[in-house]
Amino acid sequence: MANSAEPSSSLSFTLSSHLSNGSVSHNICPSFGADPGHNLDVISLSKLSSNLEQLLIDPACDYSDAEIIVEEIPVGVHQCILASRSKFFHELFKSEKGSSDKEGKLKYSMSDLLPYGNVGYEAFQIFLGYVYTGKLKPSPMEVSTCVDNVCAHAACRPAINFAVELMYASSIFQIPELVSLFQRRLLNFVGKALVEDVIPILMVAFHCKLSQLVTQCVDRVVRSDIDQISIEKELPYELVEKVKLLRQNQQQDMETDASVDVPVVDPLCLKRITRIHKALDSDDVELVKLLLNESDITLDKANALHYATAYCDPKVVSEVLSLGLADVNLRNSRGYSVLHIAAMRKEPSIIVSLLSKGACASDLTSDGQSAVSICRRLTRPKDYHAKTEQGKETNKDRICIDVLEREMRRNPLAGDATTSSHTMADDLHMKLLYLENRVAFARLFFPSEAKLAMDIAHAETTSEFAGLSASKGSNGNLREVDLNETPIVQNKRLLSRMEALMKTVEMGRRYFPHCSEVLDKFMEDDLPDLFYLEKGTQEEQRIKRTRFMELKDDVHKAFTKDKAEFSRSGISSSSSSSSLRDSVHYNKARKV
Incomplete structure (x- = not known):
């Protein structure tokens, strides 16, 4: 400042x-x-x-001769200085309404002031x-400040x-x-x-x-474009x-x-929606069901799930979700999904309930914010890094961000894949880049198993990073541009590639969970710079090589754990690859 x-x-x-x-x-x-x-x-x-x-x-x-308790922390102050500078404190100290401690200091609580x-x-x-x-x-x-790095x-x-x-x-x-x-x-x-x-x-x-x-x-x-309902809830x-x-x-x-089209609002429809919202305010989901039966208003038309997520008890949100009548990924008139609203509220139980019902963590607002970026921009570093003391409530700010980040890592490609706009194509490129690099890194450490999973998923590998072997097939190379390709055809190609890579990653997560966990962490923390081992000063190169070897060791340890679990389940480590192939073939036969 x-x-x-x-x-x-x-x-x-x-x-x-x-x-x-x-x-x-x-x-x-x-x-x-x-x-x-x-x-x-x-x-x-x-x-x-x-x-x-x-x-x-x-x-x-x-x-100090007085104390003011702020957030349970006593702050020593001097009556003569505050009284001389502030008329408020002059009147306060003159009235001596504070309680006194053993030392004779006046004590005040900030909340009382x-x-x-x-x-x-x-x-x-x-x-x-x-x-x-x-x-x-x-x-x-x-x-x-907030904890959003950008x-x-x-x-x-x-x-x-x-x-x-x-x-x-x-x-x-x-x-x-x-x-x-x-x-x-x-x-x-x-x-x-x-x-x-x-x-x-x-x-x-x-x-x-x-x-x-x-x-x-x-x-x-x-x-x-903020709606009147939100204004009435937030303002006097x-x-x-x-x-x-x-x-x-x-x-x-x-x-x-005459050149402006003004939307017509149906007073009766608005009245019925208001009744549903009041029923939610009263925690009466049974009344909500009755109101739905009495009219043609649906939960989605009333944005009931958005409303409950923003203003009602988490238990009410869970009950509305259990009705199975609301679209969990519905967007309101401002383009916010229910999960976006939950991120603004920062209530972990609501976020988890929505995710468990299929809410998409990768959906973006009109200004390009995901649920996790919304949470980050609302969270102070003090709250995010606060340590939870034994017997006290866990830090909700950190939990919300961690849950949403974990969901993004678990399924970074969740979302509507039917849109054929240029924006969607750019989004697909980013998601594909994530998977291409993740698969490339997997091939670096367990090439035979990774290749098997890719063959089964019909996925050829490419890489955006120097130093990794890559196939240059036009089907996968994201940098190749066909000037005759329409946006629709391009999206179709990208979606096909995305589906194949998703199958590859999911196959790895299914049969190599410990390795996948290490890979997820690597993609989150170390990817941007570590592949370029020859760049930087000699000291920076040495540090990167050391970290690279540590990661390699972590992956091999995880791989050993995965093989051990195969053995405990009655599958020998030497037959893990064939078991993977047989299992996939069996699953395909069942689907047929």
Whole structure:
């Protein structure tokens, strides 16, 4: 976060970023003709700022006379400093409503101080740092970024949430210069963020009575494709009515424009859908069944599974799924599948229930996000890497991501293979690249078994990586381009190739599960660079060769385990290849 545009505090601690630990930076040089007295004032204030900061960061300087409990962590504060800077704390300490400990310190709970919203530990530390020193420190990466490696963190949910927390602290604890600063920062988010992520900005603007920010957020929501049901569930009544009125005016303008086709909404249909949603809110799936029998409204037409996934108890989602009447891969009007909605909610039990019923983890939103990438963009590094203490609830953020990643590795090609668009062709190329390289790596370590599985699946191998032997047959080489090939023919060829490679991989997973597990991990963690053993410095090459040999050893150990399991099941290791062939032939005969 750049502080150059941030206003100075009421203490006028200017140019404090040029100093650290109370010492003057050598970069500070009075300009020609500058007032020496002014520069002396700046240096004095900067020293004072650094000295006061020690009260927060140095355990040896614990002279606090009050504590505020934030996320179960006691934070020592000094009444005289907070009361002099904040009218809120002045009134709080004057009333002495906090409880006292053995040392006589007043204790307050952050949740008791906030009439609305939330302020976490890290946000409160940043806020205190400004109150004490007049300097606003950069936001900690572990709470203001997400775990998606390709995200620029310009407007992901953790970045927005952290700014929202700081706005709550600045507004409730009455530091007006910070309110002004964070209003500008949140205004900058509004144009960049997904509309779902504008909702928390709108909520803090509403509660903090920031009219300019409210107007901008409402305008964004009105112009978006977010449905009225979601708006009513997420926003207070006053804002819901404001959005509804503006949308009605917008629709009237569209109706007067003859060139625009305005969809007609059936009031009776809308009423019946609302009844189904209210029944789900009441956890009454039996009532849902009755309502379905009484009209021609289906679960899919009501987007009932999307609604339950977003707002209802996981048990209700499971019961709706058990009815067998809803399409688990249905997309709503915004192009979100049910699994996308579950990823936004980050409830592991719902995600697992949907996957067990056939939800496709590789389906993408209109902006190219999968369920797992949605989860990553909602998750802070602090939460993802948090260790679960014994007896405490497991970290849900990590579980959701792990479950979805495992599903993607287990079946990276799940999805609708009937689309014949250029987008689908590009997607197929990526999926085929994954399988081509996975099969090529398998051939490197157990060539005879891999070749047998490929022969049975009628799959010739190709490779996108130098150093691996590859067949150059035109049937498999993804780099070859036929200018006379239509998109439909191309998709048909790619799908045929994909099916053959899928059979090869599944055959390997069936008969060599331990090897497949090592391969899956390798494809996830080490693939991008390890095949190019001759690239990089000598030290980098040495490290890569060492890692390559470790992987080779891991695969052979896994292969030994697979052979041992064959032996325990009554099949000799020497006959494993023939058993594989015989089993496949037997399965084919059964299908015939």
